[in-house]
Amino acid sequence: MKILRYRMGSRTSFGRLLDDTHFEPLRGSPFESAEGTGARIALANVELLAPIVPKRVFGVGLNYVNHIREVGAATPPIPMLFMKPDSAVIGPGAPIIYPREGKEVHYEAELAVVIGRRARRVPRERAFDVVLGYTCANDVSERLIQRAEMAMGVLLIGKGFDSFQPLGPWVATGLDPSNLRVQARLNGQTRQDSSTSDLLFDVPALVAYLSAAITLEPGDVIITGTPAGVGPMQPGDTVEIEVEGIGVLKNPVVAEAAAIPPATAKSVPGSAR
Numbered sequence: 705m706k707i708l709r710y711r712m713g714s715r716t717s718f719g720r721l722l723d724d725t726h727f728e729p730l731r732g733s734p735f736e737s738a739e740g741t742g743a744r745i746a747l748a749n750v751e752l753l754a755p756i757v758p759k760r761v762f763g764v765g766l767n768y769v770n771h772i773r774e775v776g777a778a779t780p781p782i783p784m785l786f787m788k789p790d791s792a793v794i795g796p797g798a799p800i801i802y803p804r805e806g807k808e809v810h811y812e813a814e815l816a817v818v819i820g821r822r823a824r825r826v827p828r829e830r831a832f833d834v835v836l837g838y839t840c841a842n843d844v845s846e847r848l849i850q851r852a853e854m855a856m857g858v859l860l861i862g863k864g865f866d867s868f869q870p871l872g873p874w875v876a877t878g879l880d881p882s883n884l885r886v887q888a889r890l891n892g893q894t895r896q897d898s899s900t901s902d903l904l905f906d907v908p909a910l911v912a913y914l915s916a917a918i919t920l921e922p923g924d925v926i927i928t929g930t931p932a933g934v935g936p937m938q939p940g941d942t943v944e945i946e947v948e949g950i951g952v953l954k955n956p957v958v959a960e961a962a963a964i965p966p967a968t969a970k971s972v973p974g975s976a977r
Contacts, residue, residue: 706951707734707837708874709757709795710750719745721874734836734875735820735922754795754871755839756818758925761788761869762914763843765859767929768902774932783905783913786859788843788927792869799958800844801867802939808847809957811937812930813888813896813945816841817907818875819924826915831908834920837877840945840953841927842888844868845934871925876950881907885948886931891941898931 706721707730718734719727725747728740765784766772772779794800802809820836843863850862881900888896900906905913910926937943939959946952 705738705837705877706874707738707755707877709753709755711753712745712750716753752796752873754793755873755875756871756923756925758790758793758818758871758923759921760924761790761793762786762924762926763788763863764905764910764927764929767904768898768931769904770898770902770932771930771934772904779904783910785914786863788869789864791866792844792864794867794870794955796870796872796953796955798870798955799867799963800842800870800937800943800955801865801963802937802957802959803846803865804960805849806846806865806960808936809938810845810847810934811888811890811895811943811945812843812845812934813886813947814841814843814927814930815881815884815886815900815907815947816871817881817911817926817928819911819920819922819926821922822919823915824919826911826920828908828912831911834911834915835907836922837875838879838881838884838947838950839871839875839925840873840947840950841925842870842943842945842953842955843927843930844870869927870945870953870955872953873951879949884950885946887944887946888933889944889946890935890937892944895935896931896933898933900928902931903928 718730731739763786816839818836823834883901941957944954
């Protein structure tokens, strides 16, 4: 099943994909029930939003073996974790805002794990019991700020700007995340092309490690790291993240000066809210 979140007029709801062009609305939240209404609505008639509004986004650095080799880093002995604010989350089609402070902003294709129920101290062998499904993620990063922060042993702003966490287009349930193709395309040109089989710490390992310390909540998201091939993007570019079995997350890159001023913005198309 593929679960989407959409806006029609002033109403925001969940649905499940029926085919490439239509979906069925759900009666409530997919974290409670996946019961459909029986209606059939065209995707063209609604605005797709980020498929969930996460309470927390947990990120993992240096988690693909080929990316570790690419940057010449030491292999982390434990997951290298950071967090992103929920204000960074946007949905498919929404603009990635290239901030005024941006000098070297990169795309990062990633598989995102969506937690489905409250859980603590989940053993590796039961990790999939607490996972609702998976979606595509772009862990947008401003590298100069990121490097300066990491030199001090911290990481927030370099990955935390508003719009730096595209998610979507929907959450796919029932997938085996152990060997999924992960790609990034910049203006139609493939820049990243790998598989989750190259993960250093796989999905069960990440769920077990995080939940040993932190109670995971429904809607929490774990972005699992990016493979080799990361690189810069500029205003005017279009970035596509594709994960096998899920779909394509597509976002334009827009300079901050061309975006809606925060003080007057009420709603950004495709945003998480």
